[in-house]
Amino acid sequence: xxxxxxxxxxxxxxxxxxxxxxxxxxxxxxxxxxxxxxxxxxxxxxxxxxxxxxxxxxxxxxxxxxxxxxxxxxxxxxxxxxxxxxxxxxxxxxxxxxxxxxxxxxxxxxxxxxxxxxxxxxxxxxxxxxxx
Amino acid sequence: xxxxxxxxxxxxxxxxxxxxxxxxxxxxxxxxxxxxxxxxxxxxxxxxxxxxxxxxxxxxxxxxxxxxxxxxxxxxxxxxxxxxxxxxxxxxxxxxxxxxxxxxxxxxxxxxxxxxxxxxxxxxxxxxxxxxxxxxxxxxxxxxxxxxxxxxxxxxxxxxxxxxxxxxxxxxxxxxxxxxxxxxxxxxxxxxxxxxxxxxxxx
Numbered sequence: 001x002x003x004x005x006x007x008x009x010x011x012x013x014x015x016x017x018x019x020x021x022x023x024x025x026x027x028x029x030x031x032x033x034x035x036x037x038x039x040x041x042x043x044x045x046x047x048x049x050x051x052x053x054x055x056x057x058x059x060x061x062x063x064x065x066x067x068x069x070x071x072x073x074x075x076x077x078x079x080x081x082x083x084x085x086x087x088x089x090x091x092x093x094x095x096x097x098x099x100x101x102x103x104x105x106x107x108x109x110x111x112x113x114x115x116x117x118x119x120x121x122x123x124x125x126x127x128x129x130x131x132x
Numbered sequence: 133x134x135x136x137x138x139x140x141x142x143x144x145x146x147x148x149x150x151x152x153x154x155x156x157x158x159x160x161x162x163x164x165x166x167x168x169x170x171x172x173x174x175x176x177x178x179x180x181x182x183x184x185x186x187x188x189x190x191x192x193x194x195x196x197x198x199x200x201x202x203x204x205x206x207x208x209x210x211x212x213x214x215x216x217x218x219x220x221x222x223x224x225x226x227x228x229x230x231x232x233x234x235x236x237x238x239x240x241x242x243x244x245x246x247x248x249x250x251x252x253x254x255x256x257x258x259x260x261x262x263x264x265x266x267x268x269x270x271x272x273x274x275x276x277x278x279x280x281x282x283x284x285x286x287x288x289x290x291x292x293x294x295x296x297x298x299x300x301x302x303x304x305x306x307x308x309x310x311x312x313x314x315x316x317x318x319x320x321x322x323x324x325x326x327x328x329x330x331x332x333x334x335x
Contacts, residue, residue: 011317015292017299042325049274049328050293058191058207063183063206069180070215 001029006036015041150331168227171218178278179215187211189228189295190235195294197239206242210235229297230303236287238243243283270333281320288313289320 012018013026030037038120143164164185170178190210196201213234221230278286284306291297303310 003247006160008315008318010274011321012299012314015299015314015317017314026299043321046321046328047293049270053294055188055194056192059204062187062191062204062211063180065204066211066215067184069212071175074176089227116327120260 001026003029003033003036006030006033010036010039010043014040064084164227164334165223168221168223170220170222170286175296182214183211186228186231190231192294193232193287193290194239196275196294197236197283197287198242200205202242206235206238210238213238225301228295229301232291232295232297232301233307236291236306239287264324273328273331273333276331277324277333280327281323283318284308285323288316289324292317 006013006026009018009022009026012029013023018026030040164182167181167185168209170322187207191203194206194210197203198206210231214231216235221227239306241275258323278289281289287306290304297305299313300310302308302313308316
């Protein structure tokens with residue numbers, strides 16, 4: 001195996017992600033190549049350095065904020081739960097709604113009838129004028 | 133297992149501390165799976181247990197991705213997403229992989245938005261001390277070098293080195309093909325080494 005091939009596979013080798021055969025080929029190359037061996041050692045040093053990073057303490061404010069957002073979300077859900085049965089099942093509300101709808105339909109019909117009458121009247125008037 | 137015990141052993145397992153054997157890691161995965169399942173069935177009291185078990189992993193990643201100042205808000209957003217979308221987690225992968233996917237997405241989106249807004253982004257993820265007093269030890273130098281890495285490479289490197297994810301899990305968490313994880317880690321490690329040397333690190 002050449003250096004260029006080994007370098008391409010170096011992380012896979014280091015992280016133990018290679019098949020047994022390929023691992024053996026990289027192993028054989030590293031044993032005889034000081035450059036590739038040095039690069040592998042530098043990967044190991046990076047790991048040691050990263051492992052030494054201190055764990056970071058999460059500020060308590062994060063959970064408090066999450067908890068508050070969840071509470072708001074839950075109260076939105078529960079307020080919907082409270083409102084929806086009233087809207088759907090109240091007989092009183094349904095009766096009022098029926099009369100409102102009936103009034104709107106009646107008003108629309110009345111306006112339509114008046115409009116039709118007026119327009120019809122004008123039409124007759126024009127027809128009469130033409131005849132004269 | 134208590135919430136605190138679950139939380140500390142998960143942190144140890146994810147950091148690769150010697151105390152976390154593979155048997156312990158499996159046990160922790162099972163305990164976490166139980167908590168996740170309880171959250172999925174709508175048990176609100178389990179949300180805090182889930183948060184306690186995972187917050188350090190998410191916050192630690194966020195600080196190194198976006199800096200301390202924004203890490204608080206983004207960690208909060210990630211957990212809100214977790215609780216809203218938990219029913220979508222189907223258990224095909226480990227819960228942590230799914231969680232890291234949300235966290236990496238959130239941080240990359242945030243960095244893209246910031247880049248658009250201010251073109252030049254210069255944040256110090258860990259420390260805002262003047263440069264003369266910084267870089268005094270290897271950890272500070274590493275943080276500064278990590279900050280110089282391209283965000284996606286940084287997330288891949290951290291998921292491997294700090295969280296011990298496999299290439300398949302990294303691919304899933306960062307939404308890249310599994311076959312490219314090794315080459316990206318090669319790039320991340322080489323660039324990181326160069327930045328460290330520039331910053332005065334002696335191997």
